[in-house]
Amino acid sequence: MxxxxxxxxxxxxxxxxxxxxxxxxxxxxEEDHAIEERVKAILADVKARGDAAVLEYTARFDALEAASVAALELSRDELKAAFEAITPAQRSALEAAAARVRAYHERQLEACGRSWSYRDADGTLLGQKVTPLDRVGVYVPGGKAAYPSSVLMNVVPAQVAGVGEIVMVVPTPRGEKNPLVLAAAYVAGVHRAYTLGGAQAVAALAYGTATVPRVDKITGPGNAYVASAKKHVFGQVGIDMIAxxxxxxxxxxxxxxxxxxxxxxxxxxxxxxxxxxxxxxxxxxxxxxxxxxxxxxxxxxxxxxxxxxxxxxxxxxxxxxxxxxxxxxxxxxxxxxxxxxxxxxxxxxxxxxxxxxxxxxxxxxxxxxxxxxGPNHVLPTSGTARFSSPLGVYDFQKRSSLIEVSEAGAQVLGTIAAELAYGEGLQAHAQAAEFRLSANNTKGGAR
Missing domain, CATH: 3.40.50.1980 (Nitrogenase molybdenum iron protein domain)
Incomplete structure (x- = not known):
């Protein structure tokens, strides 16, 4: 009992x-300082030596020997073979889950992920241009915890957002590949996948190597080494969160x-x-x-x-x-x-x-x-839901402001801007605005 x-x-x-x-x-x-120091050393080494360092750490930590990083890339055919090898029930469940996740994030795209603009009465155009990230990296656990659901939750919204290339990294200790993870990568539409894990995989994605392309943002869960590495490369690339x-x-x-x-x-x-x-x-x-x-x-x-x-x-x-x-x-x-x-x-x-x-x-x-x-399962933890949101389409997009000021609009806005700029002691700002005022523009407009 x-x-x-x-x-x-x-x-x-x-x-x-x-x-x-x-x-x-x-x-x-609180940081484990031993982990922090090891991670910083790995990041610096991969940044300096690229593929060679990635191969050494993969052999050391995952007991996986390879002649090159290229040999660790999973082909689309291998992902498809994994999908075809799992049971019909598993295939059906993956496809049904992916369809629901996609439908939810397509609604999200409609609600918040589109460009927009409007014109003032004087013809000035103001708006927002929404564009997808060029390339993202998705880290998927593959050791003690292997989660095909995490593949769907990270890759599908990136796909819906229109990301140009999605690169997945997944550790395969001793070369043991989880067929459901590979099948999920096939269903979700991963473009490139490597059997790499740990801080060295995060470094390869953040800095790029001769084989692994540099990405703009890294998402996905991992162990303490992965979390620490994501924290340290933030700024070099974007990250989703530290969970x-x-x-x-x-x-x-x-x-x-x-x-x-x-x-x-x-x-x-x-x-x-x-x-x-x-x-x-x-x-x-x-x-x-x-x-x-x-x-x-x-x-x-x-x-x-x-x-x-x-x-x-x-x-x-x-x-x-x-x-x-x-x-x-x-x-x-x-x-x-x-x-x-x-x-x-x-x-x-x-x-x-x-x-x-x-x-x-x-x-x-x-x-x-x-x-x-359908909604994303990558969620803020440790009280950060007070100011953070679930992973979504918006995490794989960026927004640029659109501003086109008409001649009439420049007369109003130029006066306001000049007044504030002089108050801040920034004369060039002020005069750049004033040059466009009709009273100062003898040619009556731009050449």
Missing amino acids: SSPVNIRQLQTSAPGFDAEFQRVLHWSA GPSEILVLADGSTPADWVAMDLFSQAEHDELAQSILLCPDAGYIAEVKAAIERLLPGMPRQGIIRASLEGRGALIRTRSMEEACEISNRIAPEHLEVSSRDPHRWEPLLRHAGAIFLGAYTSESLGDYCA
Whole structure:
């Protein structure tokens, strides 16, 4: 018989709740200086020696020997062969998930990813030109954690945005390739793929080598070395985000079967020991039911050791005074995944301001969002949903302002600009505007 799960049980009405609550939320993102130093050395080496350094680190860290980096490139035919070799059920699931992800991001493109312009009454044109990035790199885990869903979530929105070339890197320790990852790359439409991983893969994408093309932005999850490398190359290239441990917060009114909620808490806890699973509910009896379900269901989970460590280390079952208070606390947490497990989730949704993704209703498990609902599963963590958004089409585009000032418009705007420029002590700015004023322009217009 397994020992009880020592998950924290808190009450918002109890003295000292705030201090205990902060201990639950605390996660140290302090850098491991040994990792930082190793990563900086790898980045510098790849920048200086290119392919040769990439090959050395791939042999050292992935036990994968190759005569050249070109030999580590996966052809489109190899990706297609992987797709054809998986089971019909897997092929169908990949294609269905990709179609839903594509449909969602096409809607996103229509909503926010188009160029626009308008003219003032005087004929001045103002607008925004939206253009896709030329080339992006997608990092896909391929060691202990191999996620074909991450291929879809990173590649499909880049495709929808119109990115010219999508380059995928995926580690294959000892040469072991995950067929579902390769099949997902085929379905999603990756243009080039290399069996490279770690900080050396990030460096190759950021700086370019004789074989690996330099990209404009790098997206996708990875281990501590990958996260550190992305942080250090930011500025040289764009990145999506620096992600922390996975999180789920469930707001429950007691109407959902307790087993369902317990399993939803498990769904994030099984990622790793630092993942966070929290339940907020005003019903003490229901919290007891969920706790009993955790005890009953945990022994049947293949990753029960990881789940237990996560729940005991960073999990919590919190009794609130009301659902309104639960929503307030949710906004303080700003979770990655937020489930509103309620009879009437739309009653509470307007109160929720900060979350990476909001899952409404008892039937909307977070796992559906991870794989096939349609919205992106690359989400802000560690409270950054207060100011960050999910990965989307907009991450693979850039915006340029369009300004075309008419002669009439220059008379109005030139006077305003000159006044402000003189106030800032920038005479050339002011005179550049004044030269275009009719009173100063004896030729009556541009030549």
